[in-house]
Amino acid sequence: MTHILVVDNHGQFTHLEHRLLRDMDGVTVDLTDNTTPPADIDADGLVLSGGPTMADIGHCREYLTLDVPILGVCLGHQLIADELGGRIEAGDYGGYADVTVSISDADDPLVGSLAPDTRVWASHADEVVAVPDGFTITAESDICGVEAMGDTDRDLYGVQWHPEVAHTEEGEAVFENFVAICE
Amino acid sequence: MVDVDSFVEDARAEISEALGDETAIIALSGGVDSSTAAALAYEAVGDQLVPVYVDTGLMRKGETDEIREVFDYMDSLRVVDASDRFFDELAGVTDPEEKRHAIGEQFIREFETVAEEVDATQLVQGTIYPDRIESEGTIKSHHNVGGLPERVGFEGIVEPMRDLYKDEVREVARHLGLEEIISERMPFPGPGLAVRVIGEVTPEKVAVCREATHIVEDELEAYEPWQAFAAVLGRATGVKGDNRVHGHVVAVRSVESRDGMTARAQELEWETLQRLQSRIAGTIDEVSRVVYDVTHKPPATIEYE
Numbered sequence: 001m002t003h004i005l006v007v008d009n010h011g012q013f014t015h016l017e018h019r020l021l022r023d024m025d026g027v028t029v030d031l032t033d034n035t036t037p038p039a040d041i042d043a044d045g046l047v048l049s050g051g052p053t054m055a056d057i058g059h060c061r062e063y064l065t066l067d068v069p070i071l072g073v074c075l076g077h078q079l080i081a082d083e084l085g086g087r088i089e090a091g092d093y094g095g096y097a098d099v100t101v102s103i104s105d106a107d108d109p110l111v112g113s114l115a116p117d118t119r120v121w122a123s124h125a126d127e128v129v130a131v132p133d134g135f136t137i138t139a140e141s142d143i144c145g146v147e148a149m150g151d152t153d154r155d156l157y158g159v160q161w162h163p164e165v166a167h168t169e170e171g172e173a174v175f176e177n178f179v180a181i182c183e
Numbered sequence: 184m185v186d187v188d189s190f191v192e193d194a195r196a197e198i199s200e201a202l203g204d205e206t207a208i209i210a211l212s213g214g215v216d217s218s219t220a221a222a223l224a225y226e227a228v229g230d231q232l233v234p235v236y237v238d239t240g241l242m243r244k245g246e247t248d249e250i251r252e253v254f255d256y257m258d259s260l261r262v263v264d265a266s267d268r269f270f271d272e273l274a275g276v277t278d279p280e281e282k283r284h285a286i287g288e289q290f291i292r293e294f295e296t297v298a299e300e301v302d303a304t305q306l307v308q309g310t311i312y313p314d315r316i317e318s319e320g321t322i323k324s325h326h327n328v329g330g331l332p333e334r335v336g337f338e339g340i341v342e343p344m345r346d347l348y349k350d351e352v353r354e355v356a357r358h359l360g361l362e363e364i365i366s367e368r369m370p371f372p373g374p375g376l377a378v379r380v381i382g383e384v385t386p387e388k389v390a391v392c393r394e395a396t397h398i399v400e401d402e403l404e405a406y407e408p409w410q411a412f413a414a415v416l417g418r419a420t421g422v423k424g425d426n427r428v429h430g431h432v433v434a435v436r437s438v439e440s441r442d443g444m445t446a447r448a449q450e451l452e453w454e455t456l457q458r459l460q461s462r463i464a465g466t467i468d469e470v471s472r473v474v475y476d477v478t479h480k481p482p483a484t485i486e487y488e
Binding site: 012016023097098121166167 | 444479482
């Protein structure tokens with residue numbers, strides 16, 4: 001069994017990440033608050049959920065050094081960039097609802113299988129404008145230059161959209177790919 | 184997915200054990216969660232459970248009668264007509280969160296009264312898993328009776344469906360033989376039509392909203408929306424006959440969704456839209472204008488407030 005921990009940054013979709021993983025074969029999942037001390041984190045992989053504000057991400061920055069595969073979603077994606085030396089800014093064009101995302105790295109273990117493009121559901125005002133050293137931009141769209149990024153050496157990944165919601169077309173595949181990375 | 188057979192068996196045992204021979208109440212809204220929790224608990228302990236349905240005056244057309252009929256088999260069912268008290272509390276309130284608060288407070292008072300009358304020491308709630316997560320968030324305070332346990336001081340609270348998701352609750356409802364009007368019920372917000380009336384909630388505006396919602400549900404049935412309704416937005420100028428009217432603007436909303444967390448505004452045919460505006464503006468005197476809401480969720484929510 002692969003044990004995944006979903007870290008709740010108080011996003012409205014967090015429980016859907018839990019649901020999706022719960023219903024997957026070979027996976028056990030727990031949901032935990034972002035105030036859990038890093039020393040108490042014991043999992044094969046972490047999902048950092050979305051949430052309303054960077055001011056309320058608890059110990060998420062410290063989790064990045066735990067040497068465990070991490071998938072950041074929305075705010076979780078942005079906090080990875082922010083902590084590791086990338087840059088985030090308010091986007092010119094808020095990304096809401098339907099967005100078509102182009103996969104720019106078909107070999108990426110997280111989103112490569114979605115190439116050449118995929119329709120997703122998004123909800124964000126801010127966006128990553130520069131990825132940290134060691135990261136590659138793996139997906140982009142007309143309204144956002146860094147829809148996904150990844151560092152395959154450290155197994156840190158982020159997606160700006162919400163793979164856990166029903167209106168994202170290939171959301172489950174993103175979680176399946178992440179679980180495969182964690183196995 | 185939940186294994187329904189074993190879930191129902193375990194839930195019944197849990198409820199019986201938790202209640203012993205004490206009396207419990209449950210707030211029955213008619214929605215799938217509270218209805219299923221009530222049906223489960225009633226099977227477990229019979230009339231030891233007192234389901235309380237409060238008619239707030241903010242319900243849809245025919246809803247109260249429907250509930251009375253479906254739950255007729257529960258001898259202990261209480262239907263409380265509280266519409267005057269709710270409208271009194273809502274008079275002059277325009278802020279959406281204050282509205283929800285006023286309604287929540289009145290709900291608590293209504294249940295408090297019944298709980299004292301029947302000497303209930305236990306509370307059964309239809310809380311589901313997403314409620315437990317969402318109640319920490321900041322989108323909307325959507326729990327009518329969120330403050331009930333603290334106020335009444337029950338000795339115990341039983342939440343038999345705390346680990347289930349909505350679609351799993353529907354499966355349990357079907358398993359328990361709850362009629363389709365419950366198990367497949369369109370979601371309806373706790374504060375009722377109040378969140379579909381922008382600004383002050385008055386009996387007159389609620390009546391417009393109720394009638395228009397009835398027309399929308401009727402006309403859009405073929406589109407199988409996840410949720411479809413009408414909202415009363417404000418006033419705008421119109422002309423009916425040769426008279427200028429300053430009537431209500433009614434918004435029609437119809438969305439498809441799996442779980443309400445995200446939603447897509449439905450693509451309706453022009454003829455359908457025209458029939459909607461014709462029936463709504465034509466049969467409800469106070470309406471001068473009908474608009475269709477094309478916004479997905481996000482950025483909009485499904486409900487207006």
